Amino acid sequence: xxxxxxxxxxxxxxxxxxxxxxxxxxxxxxxxxxxxxxxxxxxxxxxxxxxxxxxxxxxxxxxxxxxxxxxxxxxxxxxxxxxxxxxxxxxxxxxxxxxxxxxxxxxxxxxxxxxxxxxxxxxxxxxxxxxxxxxxxxxxxxxxxxxxxxxxxxxxxxxxxxxxxxxxxxxxxxxxxxxxxxxxxxxxxxxxxxxxxxxxxxxxxxxxxxxxxxxxxxxxxxxxxxxxxxxxxxxxxxxxxxxxxxxxxxxxxxxxxxxxxxxxxxxxxxxxxxxxxxxxxxxxxxxxxxxxxxxxxxxxxxxxxxxxxxxxxxxxxxxxxxxxxxxxxxxxxxxxxxxxxxxxxxxxxxxxxxxxxxxxxxxxxxxxxxxxxxxxxxxxxxxxxxxxxxxxxxxxxxxxxxxxxxxxxxxxxxxxxxxxxxxxxxxxxxxxxxxxxxxxxxxxxxxxxxxxxxxxxxxxxxxxxxxxxxxxxxxxxxxxxxxxxxxxxxxxxxxxxxxxxxxxxxxxxxxxxxxxxxxxxxxxxxxxxxxxxxxxxxxxxxxxxxxxxxxxxxxxxxxxxxxxxxxxxxxxxxxxxxxxxxxxxxxxxxxxxxxxxxxxxxxxxxxxxxxxxxxxxxxxxxxxxxxxxxxxxxxxxxxxxxxxxxxxxxxxxxxxxxxxxxxxxxxxxxxxxxxxxxxxxxxxxxxxxxxxxxxxxxxxxxxxxxxxxxxxxxxxxxxx
Numbered sequence: 001x002x003x004x005x006x007x008x009x010x011x012x013x014x015x016x017x018x019x020x021x022x023x024x025x026x027x028x029x030x031x032x033x034x035x036x037x038x039x040x041x042x043x044x045x046x047x048x049x050x051x052x053x054x055x056x057x058x059x060x061x062x063x064x065x066x067x068x069x070x071x072x073x074x075x076x077x078x079x080x081x082x083x084x085x086x087x088x089x090x091x092x093x094x095x096x097x098x099x100x101x102x103x104x105x106x107x108x109x110x111x112x113x114x115x116x117x118x119x120x121x122x123x124x125x126x127x128x129x130x131x132x133x134x135x136x137x138x139x140x141x142x143x144x145x146x147x148x149x150x151x152x153x154x155x156x157x158x159x160x161x162x163x164x165x166x167x168x169x170x171x172x173x174x175x176x177x178x179x180x181x182x183x184x185x186x187x188x189x190x191x192x193x194x195x196x197x198x199x200x201x202x203x204x205x206x207x208x209x210x211x212x213x214x215x216x217x218x219x220x221x222x223x224x225x226x227x228x229x230x231x232x233x234x235x236x237x238x239x240x241x242x243x244x245x246x247x248x249x250x251x252x253x254x255x256x257x258x259x260x261x262x263x264x265x266x267x268x269x270x271x272x273x274x275x276x277x278x279x280x281x282x283x284x285x286x287x288x289x290x291x292x293x294x295x296x297x298x299x300x301x302x303x304x305x306x307x308x309x310x311x312x313x314x315x316x317x318x319x320x321x322x323x324x325x326x327x328x329x330x331x332x333x334x335x336x337x338x339x340x341x342x343x344x345x346x347x348x349x350x351x352x353x354x355x356x357x358x359x360x361x362x363x364x365x366x367x368x369x370x371x372x373x374x375x376x377x378x379x380x381x382x383x384x385x386x387x388x389x390x391x392x393x394x395x396x397x398x399x400x401x402x403x404x405x406x407x408x409x410x411x412x413x414x415x416x417x418x419x420x421x422x423x424x425x426x427x428x429x430x431x432x433x434x435x436x437x438x439x440x441x442x443x444x445x446x447x448x449x450x451x452x453x454x455x456x457x458x459x460x461x462x463x464x465x466x467x468x469x470x471x472x473x474x475x476x477x478x479x480x481x482x483x484x485x486x487x488x489x490x491x492x493x494x495x496x497x498x499x500x501x502x503x504x505x506x507x508x509x510x511x512x513x514x515x516x517x518x519x520x521x522x523x524x525x526x527x528x529x530x531x532x533x534x535x536x537x538x539x540x541x542x543x544x545x546x547x548x549x550x551x552x553x554x555x556x557x558x559x560x561x562x563x564x565x566x567x568x569x570x571x572x573x574x575x576x577x578x579x580x581x582x583x584x585x586x587x588x589x590x591x592x593x594x595x596x597x598x599x600x601x602x603x604x605x606x607x608x609x610x611x612x613x614x615x616x617x618x619x620x621x622x623x624x625x626x627x628x629x630x631x632x633x634x635x636x637x638x639x640x641x642x643x644x645x646x647x648x649x650x651x652x653x654x655x656x657x658x659x660x661x662x663x664x665x666x667x668x669x670x671x672x673x674x675x676x677x678x679x680x681x682x683x684x685x686x687x688x689x690x691x692x693x694x695x696x697x698x699x700x701x702x703x704x705x706x707x708x709x710x711x712x713x714x715x716x717x718x719x720x
Contacts, residue, residue: 017582020088022611024603024693026576027069027094031101032695033600034061036621036687038109039697041117045684048124049326049333050623051117056323058109062102063171063250063320066284070098071252074283086578086603099308110315113322124333125218126325128201131226138208139230142222146231150198154228156235159189165302166191168282170251173225173318176295177232180240187242189298192235194225200321202227219328223316245291247299248317252280286311286318335623338714340383340501343376345369366391366509367398367478370487374665375509378675379493380624381717384500388474388489388507389416395476395487396424402484403430403477405523407469410494411449417495418449425457430477432459434526436469461527464657467542469526471645471659472507475519486516490538490661492628492643503627504710506643508661508668512537515661522659539660541646546579546653552633552640553583557590559636566592567634569676573627574601576649588614597679598689599626607691619695622685623710630672631660641669675713684708 040046041054076091084090089097118128131142156177157166168174173194180187203221229244282303287296289312300310331337342364349369364386369375377387393416395401404424411417425431435450454460463469472491477484493505514536521532522540532543539545553568560566566587575581575596581604588594594615596604606615620626631642644660646652663669679686684706687695700706 017585018086018578020084020086022585022605022608023086023578023581024605025085025087025089025094025097026601026603027073027098028101028693029601029603030065030069031098031105032693033619033621034058034065035105036619036695036697037061038105040621041109042112047332047334048117048120049328049330050335052121052322052325055109055113055117056320059318059320062106066250067170067253070095070283071280073098074252074281096308103311106311106313109319110313113319114315124330125216126328127217127220129220129222131222131230134222138204141204141208142202142227143231145202146227147234150195150224150228151231151234153195153198154192154235157191159191168249168303169193170253170280171248171318173246173248175225175229175232175244175246176291176299177236177244178242178295179236180242182238182240188239189295190236192228192232194228198224199324200224200318201324218330219325243292245295246288246317247291248286249282249303250284250286251282282309284309284311286313288312288317289314338380340380340386341717342386343382345373345375346387363394364390366394367487367511370509370511371485374512374663374668376663376665376668376671377507377509378628378713378717379500379505379507380502381504381713384497385416387509388491388495388500389420389497391476391487391489391509392417392474392495393420393423395478396420396429397427398478400479401429401476402479403432404474405432405477405519405527406474406495407434407436407471407526408449408495409436409470409472410499411496415449415495416497418453421453421458422456425453430459431457432461432523432527434461434463434469434523436463459527464526466655468651468656470652470656471522473519473522473659475516475523485511486513486520487511488515488519490515490519490644490659492645503625506628506630506672508643508663512664519659522657526657537662539642539644539646541652541656541658542654545646545658545660549580549631549648549653550583552631553580553587553592555635556592556633557587559634560587560591564636565634566590567632568592568594569597569630569632569680570594570648571597571626571628571630571676571679572647573599573629574647574649576601576603576647577653578603580648580653584615585612588612595676595680597626597676602689605691605693606689612691617689618680618682619687619689620679620682620685620709621687622708626679629660630676632673632676639669639673641672643672678707678712678716679709681707682709685710 037054038058041051041058046054073091073095077095081091085094121128131139134142157163159165175192175194177190177192178187179190200223201221202224203219209217209220225246232241232244282305285299285303285305287310296310326334346364346369349365392404395404404421406421421431421433433453435453450460450462472493472495474489476487478487487509488511489507489509491505491507493500493503515538518535518538521535522538525532535544539548556566556568568587575598584594584604589611592614596602596615596617597620598617599619599621602617604612604615604617606612606617629644629646633640641663642660643663644658646658646660652658663672683698683700685708686698688698689695
């Protein structure tokens with residue numbers, strides 16, 4: 001499969017559209033996205049425990065950002081890469097800008113937790129106490145708990161001339177302990193790793209939860225690191241403990257797999273994972289302000305860090321562990337519970353008995369439902385288990401099914417999808433799975449599933465050299481009354497039942513012959529030697545997707561020039577590709593009205609006079625992670641709507657295998673337009689991007705109702 005970018009680059013756009021002033025920096029735009037995530041935690045309208053969740057997501061996002069994006073910039077600087085970004089910045093300028101922008105945001109997060117959320121938790125019976133403030137009997141309990149449960153797990157490591165500086169694993173939480181030998185008066189230094197296998201926050205038993213000014217507590221406890229710190233005498237008997245200081249490090253965790261033609265990709269990634277465990281370069285250290293400059297200097301020297309790599313946090317480190325409090329049985333402090341439902345049309349084809357019950361004869365007949373009409377599923381509003389999972393499970397056990405082919409990018413640890421594929425192979429069907437081993441941070445999990453699938457007789461392909469297979473597709477081949485029919489699922493999200501409850505994603509179930517033929521060609525490329533250069537209906541990257549999208553944009557331009565209406569609405573995770581952006585600018589100049597729903601990174605500058613004044617950009621951050629991709633083109637009233645796995649980013653258009661499908665059923669195109677309309681009318685979770693790069697959150701005007709898109713969609717599905 002070759003990249004067909006030539007025609008797209010020949011599309012005429014004004015040369016000045018590539019000027020640096022018209023582009024936001026990708027890295028800085030991501031920081032603005034994470035600021036919006038944090039804002040959900042700061043917003044008093046968000047239930048209390050959900051606010052903790054958003055603070056935790058903010059921290060988790062930052063970890064990944066440093067492990068990948070900051071690490072890449074550091075590598076570029078080390079390699080003396082001087083290539084400028086579309087907004088005209090060098091790697092060093094970006095790194096400096098990240099530090100400058102991030103410091104106040106991180107400070108805000110921790111200050112807000114300590115000064116606002118921690119007291120608010122106390123008002124609701126949740127007390128994260130400091131060890132030093134505990135009563136004697138409470139300390140005695142924790143001392144005993146330390147000796148029995150914590151002490152055996154800890155390994156204090158000396159740091160001196162005969163003990164080299166220890167290896168610090170990625171995202172490790174550590175205590176640097178400063179000691180003195182009372183006999184020699186020698187100053188000593190040791191490191192203790194706070195174990196991840198123990199809970200970060202240790203609760204006190206109910207009988208010890210009595211505390212002054214505390215009534216009817218729901219949870220009382222202390223951070224694990226404080227219990228360790230206040231029981232250091234057990235680890236260093238005979239030594240005088242001078243002081244201790246907490247610190248946390250982040251390492252480069254981006255795999256660098258060399259995909260030479262002769263390499264075995266599976267072995268190459270396993271080797272790289274072993275190297276990753278040994279450790280990449282340290283890219284960040286988090287400390288408390290009480291750490292003395294001498295100790296800070298030692299750590300910076302040993303870890304090869306500069307001053308800008310050190311982030312000082314006044315309060316608890318690693319706030320992503322706050323998400324554990326969502327497990328408390330306090331529904332009044334969380335979002336209202338929501339149970340996904342089955343699409344109404346499926347209810348007419350059997351009983352909702354769950355995807356796992358394969359022996360019940362009254363189960364949903366997915367094949368009959370799809371033959372009747374294309375079906376659109378919208379997660380998490382529609383149940384993943386009762387739709388996509390049920391479809392694949394039925395295919396695995398249907399005696400008329402001959403073959404199942406699918407791509408697996410990410411899936412859950414106890415994946416019912418993988419189990420269904422194994423069952424299909426055991427039932428004598430031809431089952432093929434493209435398992436993408438290069439799915440970032442899921443490489444090890446995918447290797448395990450690939451091995452299990454192979455052992456069960458599934459034909460497993462490990463992705464393609466130079467291309468990451470990101471598309472989300474399934475094809476089921478079925479024998480029906482003397483002929484073969486192909487059933488397909490083309491989606492925007494991973495085949496993962498866990499994330500399907502948290503991410504908004506769309507999927508099309510169809511048996512249209514053209515889609516089946518296109519997927520057959522695509523799978524032949526993924527598993528064999530096909531070099532397919534054209535597709536009947538699908539937009540496939542890196543073959544025709546870039547060119548087709550640009551032609552769709554240019555068509556709206558021509559329609560405007562002919563005196564007709566030009567209209568584009570596009571929803572995706574990120575908009576980065578400068579060529580697509582330049583064509584959107586050209587469309588805006590021609591009078592095309594453009595609405596972009598971009599959850600995360602957006603490098604396009606909206607609202608610039610005579611440039612992008614017809615473009616509006618909105619980001620929606622809320623209860624669910626907006627993950628679906630929808631592309632609408634007015635086309636002189638003959639509206640075209642597409643869904644699929646790709647964002648408008650260079651990696652999606654040029655370096656990944658992606659698939660976008662048209663949705664041609666009029667009822668389904670109307671449904672997708674209604675979804676876009678609900679999102680665009682949101683005045684609770686929506687943020688409008690300004691021409692200067694700032695995002696302003698929408699607020700309901702006086703006497704107007706609050707319109708939260710996630711809430712509206714839940715209510716819409718519940719009453720359908």
